[in-house]
Amino acid sequence: xxxxxxxxxxxxxxxxxxxxxxxxxxxxxxxxxxxxxxxxxxxxxxxxxxxxxxxxxxxxxxxxxxxxxxxxxxxxxxxxxxxxxxxxxxxxxxxxxxxxxxxxxxxxxxxxxxxxxxxxxxxxxxxxxxxxxxxxxxxxxxxxxxxxxxxxxxxxxxxxxxxxxxxxxxxxxxxxxxxxxxxxxxxxxxxxxxxxxxxxxxxxxxxxxxxxxxxxxxxxxxxxxxxxxxxxxxxxxxxxxxxxxxxxxxxxxxxxxxxxxxxxxxxxxxxxxxxxxxxxxxxxxxxxxxxxxxxxxxxxxxxxxxxxxxxxxxxxxxxxxxxxxxxxxxxxxxxxxxxxxxxxxxxxxxxxxxxxxxxxxxxxxxxxxxxxxxxxxxxxxxxxxxxxxxxxxxxxxxxxxxxxxxxxxxxxxxxxxxxxxxxxxxxxxxxxxxxxxxxxxxxxxxxxxxxxxxxxxxxxxxxxxxxxxxxxxxxxxxxxxxxxxxxxxxxxxxxxxxxxxxxxxxxxxxxxxxxxxxxxxxxxxxxxxxxxxxxxxxxxxxxxxxxxxxxx
Numbered sequence: 348x349x350x351x352x353x354x355x356x357x358x359x360x361x362x363x364x365x366x367x368x369x370x371x372x373x374x375x376x377x378x379x380x381x382x383x384x385x386x387x388x389x390x391x392x393x394x395x396x397x398x399x400x401x402x403x404x405x406x407x408x409x410x411x412x413x414x415x416x417x418x419x420x421x422x423x424x425x426x427x428x429x430x431x432x433x434x435x436x437x438x439x440x441x442x443x444x445x446x447x448x449x450x451x452x453x454x455x456x457x458x459x460x461x462x463x464x465x466x467x468x469x470x471x472x473x474x475x476x477x478x479x480x481x482x483x484x485x486x487x488x489x490x491x492x493x494x495x496x497x498x499x500x501x502x503x504x505x506x507x508x509x510x511x512x513x514x515x516x517x518x519x520x521x522x523x524x525x526x527x528x529x530x531x532x533x534x535x536x537x538x539x540x541x542x543x544x545x546x547x548x549x550x551x552x553x554x555x556x557x558x559x560x561x562x563x564x565x566x567x568x569x570x571x572x573x574x575x576x577x578x579x580x581x582x583x584x585x586x587x588x589x590x591x592x593x594x595x596x597x598x599x600x601x602x603x604x605x606x607x608x609x610x611x612x613x614x615x616x617x618x619x620x621x622x623x624x625x626x627x628x629x630x631x632x633x634x635x636x637x638x639x640x641x642x643x644x645x646x647x648x649x650x651x652x653x654x655x656x657x658x659x660x661x662x663x664x665x666x667x668x669x670x671x672x673x674x675x676x677x678x679x680x681x682x683x684x685x686x687x688x689x690x691x692x693x694x695x696x697x698x699x700x701x702x703x704x705x706x707x708x709x710x711x712x713x714x715x716x717x718x719x720x721x722x723x724x725x726x727x728x729x730x731x732x733x734x735x736x737x738x739x740x741x742x743x744x745x746x747x748x749x750x751x752x753x754x755x756x757x758x759x760x761x762x763x764x765x766x767x768x769x770x771x772x773x774x775x776x777x778x779x780x781x782x783x784x785x786x787x788x789x790x791x792x793x794x795x796x797x798x799x800x801x802x803x804x805x806x807x808x809x810x811x812x813x814x815x816x817x818x819x820x821x822x823x824x825x826x827x828x829x830x831x832x833x834x835x836x837x838x839x840x841x842x843x844x845x846x847x848x849x850x851x852x853x854x855x856x857x858x859x860x861x862x863x864x865x866x867x868x869x870x871x872x873x874x875x876x877x878x879x880x881x882x883x884x885x886x887x888x889x890x891x892x893x894x895x896x897x898x899x
Contacts, residue, residue, distance in 0.1 A: 349380035350575045353474045353493065357387050357481035359442055365561040366480050367433040368780070370442070372569045378576045381445055383472050387481050388449030411598035418605050419512065422554040430562055432781045446472070454483060461487035469493070475575060478568065479532070490532050495575060498542065500564055501528040514556040515596060517549050519604045523839035524815055525549050525556065527564050529571055531582070541585045543571050545813035547788060550841045551611040553604070562784055567813055577807045579858060628681060628898035630843070630878060632661035634674065634890060636696055641882055641889040642827060642849065647872040652698050656898060657681050660689075662713045663890040664823065664883045668723075668743055674698055674890055675725075675744075677712035688714045688727055690744050693888075704744055707732075713761045715823065719798060724750065728760045730786070735759050735776070737798060753800040754778075760786050761820040764795070765831075767855060772796075774803065775833070777819050778810070787838040788818045794857055804857065811860040815839060817848050822891075824852070825884040833862060836880040844880030846870065847891070870894070 352373055356362065362370070373379045423429065448468060452459040459482050466488040469477070474493040479485070490497055502513045502525065517525045524546045531540045545567045550556045574580035596604075621627035633651040637644050654660050663676040671692050678689040687706040691698030705711055709731035716725050723740035725747055735754045738747040754776075762776040772795040779786045790812040794804035812818045815838045822834040830851055837846040849866040870876035870893050879893035 349378050350475045351380050351382040353383040353477040355385045355479045355481050364430040368565045384447040386449045388451045411596045411601045415596050415601045427554045430783050457483050459483045461489040466492050490534050497532045501530050515553050518553050522549050546816050548815040548838050579807050630894045631898040632659040632892050632894045634660050634663050634892050637889050641884050661892045662881050664716050665885050666716045675714040675716050686710045686712045730760045751799045765824040787815045788813050790818045807858045821880050822882040834882040844878045847879045
């Protein structure tokens with residue numbers, strides 16, 4: 348029969364792309380059943396234009412809101428097209444066959460009050476959960492009309508009174524990230540429970556950030572819906588944290604935001620000209636080599652390796668072969684605008700004998716290299732080819748043949764294997780569902796049968812992390828002081844790979860994954876750095892990358 352789901356909406360035709368993606372995800376999952384639409388049946392306000400205008404003008408900061416709406420319209424029309432990944436017309440034809448009821452709650456001060464008759468009408472549909480896409484804040488026994496209640500997304504700067512668009516205040520204040528909570532609503536709103544959280548990067552545009560947050564929230568909802576049938580759902584004790592109570596954007600705050608937006612636009616245009624006509628290279632990645640343990644080393648004393656000025660090096664991995672220490676890494680050529688895989692030998696704290704390892708028609712990076720049963724394998728990022736590829740070494744280090752593939756047609760990146768103490772192999776990999784999304788937040792784990800990847804058992808909590816601060820892999824998992832650590836990227840402040848995390852893995856089973864962020868390494872150990880996002884640690888040796896604001 349499946350988990351029966353109801354969806355509260357304003358109008359089917361007005362559903363946004365992210366809402367349609369959630370609905371499509373429900374339809375595609377055989378264990379979920381879209382059972383009911385609950386539509387807002389109230390007619391539109393019949394106030395005259397004069398009455399509406401007078402009411403608007405009398406509202407505090409109405410001019411600021413008007414100017415902001417104009418600015419957001421400009422951003423949408425000129426710079427950031429709306430996501431359109433769902434064929435809306437075809438999906439709406441299917442949705443027209445779903446049962447639909449109309450309710451007309453009484454609205455007072457931004458709160459919709461549902462009577463007992465409304466609640467009983469919904470309860471008769473035997474729903475397991477209701478997703479709230481429409482209506483205002485809810486009061487009444489309707490909150491108890493589904494087995495697992497009504498679920499709603501709460502954004503860190505979107506109060507119950509909806510002051511300002513999602514992300515406005517966070518972008519204005521240049522916050523590093525924005526939090527999204529999936530909450531279960533209760534009769535006493537003070538007791539609303541936080542089911543799960545996600546974090547997304549704050550960018551320089553409200554429209555762009557809002558798109559990132561809304562489209563990224565799709566995975567948060569679908570992940571928790573799956574918990575209802577795989578036995579991992581538990582009602583947490585944590586209460587939804589109090590929201591910041593922002594006022595409606597004033598004309599001054601809108602001016603500050605708009606000034607920042609166009610200043611950023613001018614800077615981006617200036618950078619493009621510098622790149623095209625003067626050969627300036629921004630966020631220029633390079634490698635640093637060190638001996639001992641990265642965690643305890645004073646990395647400010649390390650120097651970057653020598654490299655050609657017309658390319659950057661990133662995503663380094665160490666490999667010992669024939670009594671020599673090799674570093675495999677991404678070489679990005681500024682002329683071709685494509686990455687290839689290279690390697691070099693460590694001699695006197697520098698890389699020598701640089702050779703190309705793998706150079707294909709599509710972009711390559713993250714050369715995760717490993718040995719198993721006497722054979723050497725390479726598992727690079729092949730996002731542009733929309734699949735995961737593993738190569739087997741024919742002649743070290745320059746000849747490789749394709750060994751196996753997985754995740755055909757999917758957007759995957761930065762894959763790493765980890766073998767636990769019981770000898771079980773796990774695959775840690777980053778994924779995204781649609782091309783428009785950034786690939787910084789979602790971490791997936793799979794139980795692996797063999798290197799052929801014939802059987803991949805997904806973790807029941809996938810994606811186990813939805814967090815731009817810690818989600819994306821930043822190198823191979825390593826052991827230190829009998830503890831297991833996963834390096835990860837920290838993409839915040841609108842900057843890709845802003846910093847490097849060291850996360851302690853505390854529990855890993857097919858039903859549970861717990862890690863704790865124990866250290867954050869900022870790119871402040873050398874003048875001119877802006878990012879660092881990758882580390883590989885082996886016994887007595889480590890390598891990491893960092894990026895200068897521009898090439899030196």
